[in-house]
Amino acid sequence: EAGVAQSPRYKIIEKRQSVAFWCNPISGHATLYWYQQILGQGPKLLIQFQNNGVVDDSQLPKDRFSAERLKGVDSTLKIQPAKLEDSAVYLCASSSIGGRGTETQYFGPGTRLLVL
């Protein structure tokens, strides 16, 4: 079974530029998550999709971050404009059943973003 795919793996940009990350979840997984992991900390949820609908985006900085999952499969996360504090690893995860936090989440390798 193919895992969660993410691209690019690394990205370096200057502050105020825009950047986009792509994620393809495990086939058949209805739920997709984007997490931000700052160095030395655990992952923090940015947004959760159930199929192509948003379940939770309460911690997404909506003035600069946006995400979509148009056909209920792959997803993109965009930052515009980027700030220095956005430097982090952006992890995409998927699970087969949405809801109660009881399912195993499968994580992609992440995109490491450095904002200069």
Add this chain to the structure above:
Amino acid sequence: SQQGEEDPQALSIQEGENATMNCSYKTSINNLQWYRQNSGRGLVHLILIRSNEREKHSGRLRVTLDTSKKSSSLLITASRAADTASYFCATPSRAGTALIFGKGTTLSVSS
């Protein structure tokens, strides 16, 4: 907000020794999960323990859960160099839809 908090922050042991790391959390939960993260394989699910379970085993891993103390422990027996990684506990968010991770314990196993 941080739900789980792992202790210790860092742990260094020799191969063959046991490693124990702890997680404390703040609110009632229906399950708790442990994940491992290393540079080679990314973040990987290790084990899930439900609130009505007190102990669970998986290979060399043993997880306990004490809901009265709001704490969990992960024991890795007979550690190997390949166990070198960061270990995170994760609990369901208040909405119950996603996971909240702690800051993790960094384990270093030397041969």
